[in-house]
Amino acid sequence: MKIKHILLLQRIYGAKGTNGTITYKGEHICHTIELPDRNNIPRISCIPIGQYKLEKRRYPRHGEQIGIPHVLGREAILIHAANDALKELLGCIAPVTTLTGEGKGDFSGKALAKLKALVYEMWDKGEEVYLVIK
Template identity: 50%
Template structure:
């Protein structure tokens, strides 16, 4: 199973649409692209294996494996990227601004239901992160 996160980059944050089999599951918010700097940048585009994870803080969520130069990149609930994320991805039901959204817990529940079902059938689940733009400027924050 491969989820696809199509990103659009802005200086203030990164917006995304998360799809499975060509259908929108939810939207996503992230930090802006700042050359993969820890705690202040979204992660590089690429394909990552997802694993189910539990923590007291985020409860059940998802963990991206083998992110270059980064550890513990998660998909967890958050409604404001700059205030609540340290490089992770937050699913949201509605995007309310650049790097902002609402009803993140509902979006995470919808996403994890799909992913956990596949994992329960011993299926490998990946997320493919890519840009909506095709120019080399896509990761500079220039539209």
């Protein structure tokens, strides 16, 4: 039986963006920024709450990233670097080091590197990683 790891994303919704925090076994990994909640409308909304199995995905624009397949009615959802949700995201999740406003943060590349190191270590062992959004 494969080992399952759960990353927990807890969100706060705002008019200009959705802010969150990812934890693993109670330990803080990074903050996140996303678009505001607009009823899962592709390209302008954050993804719905739920449990998602993370998978390795390769995209021309972002290279190899953590993908979030199987989001109802959506495709190509990734976890990738961005510091301003409204300007840089089309429904994806961006890890950030510090939250600086609704849907805004800083040092996204640094936060993404930390998250990828954790997830890739689990994948390299053949284990499954899930993101639970609450």
